[in-house]
Amino acid sequence: MATEGYDLRTFRRRRRRRAGLRRGTAWCPEQSYRRIRAMDAMEVPPPVNPFSPAAVARVSEVDSRPTTVVTSAIRDTLAHLDNYLHSGVGGTVAVVGDYGTGKTHLAAELLAHARQLTGVADQAVYLDAPADTFLSLSRRFLGRLSRDAVRALLDEYRADPPGDLADRLRAELAEVTTDPSLGQVLAMLTDPATEALAWDWLMGYPPGPALVAAGVTARQDVESGAVEVMGALALLHGHRHERFVLILDELDKILSAAGRPAEETMARFSRMIGVFASAGAFLVIAGLPDMLHLLSPQVRQRIGPIVRMSALTAADVRDFIRQSQLRAFGQARLTPFTVETTEYLTNLTDGVPRRLIRLCYHLYQRAVQAGTPVTHLMVREAVRIQFDLANRQDVAADVRRVLTQDGWSYQRDHLIGSLRDLPVDFWVPLDELGAGCCVLLSESVLKSEEVDELNRRVVTIRAAMPDSEVILVVVGHLPAEFAADLTETFSVEPIVYDPQTFAEDLSGSVKASMRRLEQAFGADALTSVRQRVERIQRQQTNTQRSIERLSYQLDEIRGDLRHDHRATREVEPARRRPAVGAEVAPLPGRVARVFGEAIAALDQLTGFERHLREAFAPPGPDAVGAAPLRSGLRSRDVQRALGTSLVLRRLIEAFRDAVAQWYDSHRRTPHPADRERLDRLCETYDGIAEYLPLFQLDVLGDLAVPGHDDAVEPPDRSRSWSEARSVFDGLSGRVRQLVLVDG
Incomplete structure (x- = not known):
């Protein structure tokens, strides 16, 4: 649709303006040239938003590559993949990064790159690891390959020089497994009469009658067998097509499914790395940074290069904005963003891709609606709206729960010394010594002026109460640069509220602060013991209250069950009489x-x-x-x-x-x-x-x-x-x- 002559905010035709100066307007060269440059920079953008509102990467089986900024992490991983595709020497590459840093996006880029170079879709497979077992992972792997594709691969082997297919498969799979049943079952997959039973066995189910008659037995260790099935198919693909790539995303979900991984889990994961290396395959494992800490030293030694996701720079952000608009509108431009706002946006988000893309979406919407470039004020407002998901009241309630559960006595909105106009949110006193720990709540910190204000507040509190510790809880967003500045003043790193970890973080910070105060005051052993006993008594009292509430709830459930039991006895005779024509044959x-x-x-x-x-x-x-x-x-x-x-x-x-x-x-x-x-x-x-x-x-x-x-x-x-x-x-x-x- 032609848009020339239309106002893209109101979709009405603009009135044509006559060339030249308006009546009564004086010619000012410097001001006019500045206005012309601003008009060139602020060309009205189209109403369609080129950015994703969710900013969550998804790997698609169709050939659609997302907008990609080539960072050092992407460049290094692609280099490792190209080296494998050229040399054929298999191995394992680990990609680690925090949430929203682009691991899945990198996986999608690797998948598209491998398929483009190999020309065969089945040679590169992406799997999102389940939070379960290796058997579940193997079932996803088989489902992604599909039964038809595996059977077609085996048909190619069957077309080779004559000989028993099962014997040839057993000989070829000796590199990855010593189980003779695997070759036998794969051969039976090519027979329509036993195809379904063979596929069930590969999926981890017990062997059917036809398989038992052929000498196939139930596997003693189904999990290890699942790893060998994956390795066997990778080996067959690699031998037939020379290369095979498996990208395993969010592997930490398997390793941490039961807390700390057991020795069996480590042994199976180590076995998987060894099996894929023996198969000559290229294995990419991606996960959170903690993934490497979950691995045993022996397993870490078997992993090759480790690629760490890096933050985007302001230049990367500008490149991404231009690429996104080129893809959507056919024109690579920065409008409605500016160099200054992209610098500011990158600093506030610490260069985390997911945060940046989400904010680009909302800022683009705001700029189009306002008909102006993106401003610093727009950036701050968008950050507060998108990242301040909790409110001070809810976080204050969580603080109360943590202090109560840990047995601390505390005061809410406490006035320290002469600071009648500046109360602290929570005050945890240290006995009658006049010392204690303050807990301050703050919303997002997005300006240097807000950092200065918090620093001044801490200095004022310590001037009024020298023997005090101050803990800052940020309800919202805190850029890393500002967090470092505040840590120097608060002497402890600020806590950014996260519902998953807040209780543990706050509990540890309060205990550490109170311990430092005790050491500073040199409290004698008897006083310390008395304080701890009082805390334990408060904890026991709180626990007893919780038990009493639970007992009361169980009593209510008991009453409801008795009522339901009486109602069931009244309707049970009628329920037992089957309806006419509604009988179901028993199994x-x-x-x-x-x-x-x-x-x-x-x-x-x-x-x-x-x-x-x-x-x-x-x-x-x-x-x-x-x-x-x-x-x-x-x-x-x-x-x-x-x-x-x-x-x-x-x-x-x-x-x-x-x-x-x-x-x-x-x-x-x-x-x-x-x-x-x-x-x-x-x-x-x-x-x-x-x-x-x-x-x-x-x-x-x-x-x-x-x-x-x-x-x-x-x-x-x-x-x-x-x-x-x-x-x-x-x-x-x-x-x-x-x-x-x-x-």
Whole structure:
């Protein structure tokens, strides 16, 4: 659409102005030339916003490369990739950076670059690691490759010189695995009669009857087997197409899924690095900086170059703005931004790409609406609106909770000395010594004048109360440059409010500050012990109040359950009478038994149902009561684990009902479309169960301990947990096989 002659803010035709000076206007060369230059710089931008409002990178399978500013991190990683594509020597490159620094964007650039040079899409694969196990990662890997693509790859091997395909595959895969079953199963994947069963085995499910007849056994370590499957397919792709690239994003989610990674996790990850190196593949792992600290020294030694994401400079930001507008409008320009505002914007955001792109979007909107260039005031207002997500009242409530839980006595809006017009938000006194710790709350600090004001306030507080420590909590955004200036004055680094870490950060800062004051005053040992005892007493009092509130809530739940029980008894007879024509055929015996064993295994893992029954059981000499349940529910980990177990139970029950409905409609000679429907049901179960943190169930060990009559020694109990979890791990694969066999 032609836009010449239109006002792009109102979409109305502009009146033509006659050339020359207006009547009564004097010619001023210097002022007029300055106005002309300003008009050239402020050409009215189009109304379409060329920037992303979310600023979250997404890796797409279609060939669409995002706007990219070539930073040192991108340049170095592309150089490592080009070296691999040229030499064929495999290895592992680690890319680390904080949130929003461009790791996923870099992964998308690597993926597009590798596919452009190799010309084959399957030679470069991107995976977003799940917060689960290596088995889940392997299933995503297989899903990204697809069964058809893997079968086509194996068909190429089958077309090679004559010979048994299974034997040739076993010989070729000897570099990455010693399991002869893997080559056998891959060969069976080329046979339509066994293709589905072979794919299920590769996905980690137990072998079906046809595979067992061919000598394939169940794997002892499914996790290690999943790593070998990934390495085997990488090896086959590499041998057939000479190169294979796997980009594994957010790997830290797997390593930290159960807290500190166990030795088994480290061993499997080390095995994965070794397998991909043996396969001659190029592995890129990306994650947060803590990812490297989670790795053992032996694993870190097996990783090659480490690329750290760097901040954008003001020149990078201007380049990005020009590229974005060139891509959207066909013209590379900086308008409505200026050199000065891009410098200011870069300083306030510390050059973090995600923050910059989000602000560019909002600033562009503001500038188009106002019809002016972006100003410093616009930048500050946008930063406050976008980054001040919390408010002072909510943060003050969090401060109160932290101080209360740690047992500190405190005063709110305390007036220090003669500072009647300048109270501190929180004052934590140190006994009767006249010393203490101040906690100040501040909104975003975006100007040097605001830094100076905070520094003056600290100096004034210390002049009125020399024996004091001051902790600054910023509710919003604090650029790194200003944080360094404030640290020198406050003697402790300011805390930028983050809901995930604030309680831990504030608790540690207050304890450290009070400890320094105690040492400065040289308090005797008896005084220190008395102060700590008083703190412990306050903590116990607060804990007792929390327990009483929880007990009151449990009493309310008990009353609701009794009411529901009476209502259930009234409607149960009517519910048991089946509706006419609505009967559903029961599942085959073995299928129903699998579902029953899964639910029983879950009850064995948690012990929740038994404890709940005991809590409401009539009083008696052997009655346990609600004490074990109350004790367990004090832990947040137990609460989260119970929530996971309840979701898993509902998921198994919903899966059972869906399979029963399918069986009732399709149990007689199901057609291929009916089998696909059953496959989708199984895939739905797997897709949901994959995101459940089942590792949390291990914390329910104490809650799941049987009563006195069923006492079990710890070794036997741990073995029963392993057996119980194996029942619903791979549930969909067993159900599918049994339904098709028994149906």
